[in-house]
Amino acid sequence: MTISQARQGLEKKEFSSLELTGSFLAKIKSKDKKISAFLTLTEDLALSQAKEIDRLISKGGKIPVLAGIPLAVKDNILIEGIKTTCASGILKNYIAPYDASVIKKLKGAGAIILGKTNLDEFAMGSSTEYSAFFPTKNPWDLERVPGGSSGGSAAAVAADMCCYALGSDTGGSVRQPASFCGLVGLKPTYGAVSRCGLIAFASSLDQIGCLTKTAADAQIVFEAIKGKDPMDSTSVEISETRVSVKASELKIGLPKEYFVKGLEPGVEKVVRKAIKRLEEAGAKIEEITLPNTRYLIPVYYLICTSEASANLARYDGVRYGLAKVFGPEVKRRIMLGVFALSAGYYDAYYLKAQKVRTLIIEDFKRAFEKVEAILTPTAPSPAFKLGEKKSDPLEMYLNDIFTVSANLAGLPAVSAPAGFSGKLPVGVQLIGRPFEENKILEIAKIFQKNG
Amino acid sequence: MVKITKQQVERIAKLAGLELKKKEVEKFGKELSEILDYFNLLKNINVSGLKPTFQPAESFFSEEINIMREDEVKSQDEEKVAKMIEAAPAKQGRHIKVSPIRKVETF
Numbered sequence: 230m231t232i233s234q235a236r237q238g239l240e241k242k243e244f245s246s247l248e249l250t251g252s253f254l255a256k257i258k259s260k261d262k263k264i265s266a267f268l269t270l271t272e273d274l275a276l277s278q279a280k281e282i283d284r285l286i287s288k289g290g291k292i293p294v295l296a297g298i299p300l301a302v303k304d305n306i307l308i309e310g311i312k313t314t315c316a317s318g319i320l321k322n323y324i325a326p327y328d329a330s331v332i333k334k335l336k337g338a339g340a341i342i343l344g345k346t347n348l349d350e351f352a353m354g355s356s357t358e359y360s361a362f363f364p365t366k367n368p369w370d371l372e373r374v375p376g377g378s379s380g381g382s383a384a385a386v387a388a389d390m391c392c393y394a395l396g397s398d399t400g401g402s403v404r405q406p407a408s409f410c411g412l413v414g415l416k417p418t419y420g421a422v423s424r425c426g427l428i429a430f431a432s433s434l435d436q437i438g439c440l441t442k443t444a445a446d447a448q449i450v451f452e453a454i455k456g457k458d459p460m461d462s463t464s465v466e467i468s469e470t471r472v473s474v475k476a477s478e479l480k481i482g483l484p485k486e487y488f489v490k491g492l493e494p495g496v497e498k499v500v501r502k503a504i505k506r507l508e509e510a511g512a513k514i515e516e517i518t519l520p521n522t523r524y525l526i527p528v529y530y531l532i533c534t535s536e537a538s539a540n541l542a543r544y545d546g547v548r549y550g551l552a553k554v555f556g557p558e559v560k561r562r563i564m565l566g567v568f569a570l571s572a573g574y575y576d577a578y579y580l581k582a583q584k585v586r587t588l589i590i591e592d593f594k595r596a597f598e599k600v601e602a603i604l605t606p607t608a609p610s611p612a613f614k615l616g617e618k619k620s621d622p623l624e625m626y627l628n629d630i631f632t633v634s635a636n637l638a639g640l641p642a643v644s645a646p647a648g649f650s651g652k653l654p655v656g657v658q659l660i661g662r663p664f665e666e667n668k669i670l671e672i673a674k675i676f677q678k679n680g
Numbered sequence: 681m682v683k684i685t686k687q688q689v690e691r692i693a694k695l696a697g698l699e700l701k702k703k704e705v706e707k708f709g710k711e712l713s714e715i716l717d718y719f720n721l722l723k724n725i726n727v728s729g730l731k732p733t734f735q736p737a738e739s740f741f742s743e744e745i746n747i748m749r750e751d752e753v754k755s756q757d758e759e760k761v762a763k764m765i766e767a768a769p770a771k772q773g774r775h776i777k778v779s780p781i782r783k784v785e786t787f
Binding site for chain 2: 326
């Protein structure tokens with residue numbers, strides 16, 4: 230059930246929020262045994278929120294657009310009084326003392342929180358297999374991963390255990406699971422959404438995003454969570470709201486460096502089909518070049534691990550549990566980061582990566598002089614099997630090849646479902662100019678509608 | 681070929697405050713060598729004269745990168761403060777107990 234459908238049902242009084250919430254909770258209880266998307270259920274919170282919304286509805290007043298509609302929240306976003314583990318042994322008993330700013334906004338809008346979803350420990354991973362508790366399964370094929378790190382959120386939405394979910398995206402952690410699970414996943418512009426109350430991984434890359442069933446739903450959620458917050462000095466006020474997009478006036482770029490061998494043939498077919506649909510709708514498609522694409526993975530992993538090693542230094546046993554229980558991927562990344570920042574290596578690794586980042590951003594600036602949006606595959610393959618890449622960290626890193634650029638440049642990007650490779654969903658990514666979230670979502674609607 | 685030695689792994693782990701088992705030292709040495717070997721791709725680029733980008737807003741869409749505010753003390757909700765202290769593993773009254781961070785060492 231989409232947000233729009235739930236909204237309609239509530240307005241027409243086809244069901245109450247309490248009934249809607251109850252039916253999702255029942256679904257979670259029956260389905261999640263196999264999928265393992267949730268780490269914590271917040272049943273009491275959800276039911277009390279739903280009763281309150283029903284009371285408001287019965288009084289007849291106008292209610293906010295997300296009111297009464299259930300969502301799931303990635304377990305690295307704080308909800309007051311609720312366990313927030315980050316899927317780590319260190320935080321397994323941590324009760325959040327306050328609400329993240331996005332949660333404050335959603336609670337204020339009457340949203341119903343069903344529970345907290347699984348992720349790779351500290352959001353470090355691309356499969357949700359690095360959760361300290363258990364891996365999450367892809368609802369399309371239980372032998373496959375849902376992607377990551379927001380894999381629990383993606384699986385929960387895909388299995389219709391909630392209407393939508395919040396995730397976080399540092400290098401593709403919302404978009405890649407959206408692609409693997411057949412959903413729309415939006416990573417907003419750096420600064421568009423407050424990160425106060427999001428457990429930090431890499432501060433120059435992290436953004437909170439949403440996983441929804443449609444592009445229209447993503448616009449609703451983005452509208453509700455965006456904006457400046459005094460508690461996050463990187464957040465900004467956004468003037469751009471809804472835009473109308475005419476396909477015939479669109480110019481979309483295809484970076485030739487993103488269409489190379491290594492792309493699974495089924496994925497390539499889906500992407501080409503999406504391009505064709507946009508062309509048929511009247512959009513102009515142009516080949517562009519982003520020449521520094523081959524440096525993306527080293528630059529991204531040097532920067533994110535360096536920032537992570539600084540952010541994770543707070544888990545020294547003073548305020549939380551002890552760092553001894555970090556899982557292997559977190560340890561690996563802390564070590565990489567500490568190495569890249571250490572005397573003698575700082576210039577050659579960390580500083581160099583930050584300089585190449587400038588080149589990567591210049592690539593995008595040049596491209597956006599010619600085109601309004603850039604279309605690429607979201608991931609090189611559809612969902613892979615559990616265990617397939619877990620033992621080879623470098624191979625897991627290479628899976629992020631198409632998604633990390635938007636984080637390095639701070640650009641908004643969305644993955645939207647565009648077809649199937651065999652029985653598995655495949656997403657197409659659109660990268661936009663800063664603060665043009667709504668435009669790329671409108672473009673996604675065009676190729677989805679013409680499908 | 682980058683080779684991260686056992687001694688290097690142990691040194692990095694010490695800097696990071698991580699305790700590694702013998703087996704982990706070996707495993708991480710091999711993995712870090714492979715990863716850094718791939719990262720050496722960056723050796724080919726000339727970056728002279730380029731400014732680093734420490735956060736994306738700074739060169740892409742905003743001139744304002746230093747956001748300043750008055751350094752004011754804002755009183756916090758007592759209940760929230762109590763909850764935050766409660767979350768710490770060791771405490772005494774309104775204080776969080778900390779083991780000594782570092783003995784005086786010479787470098």
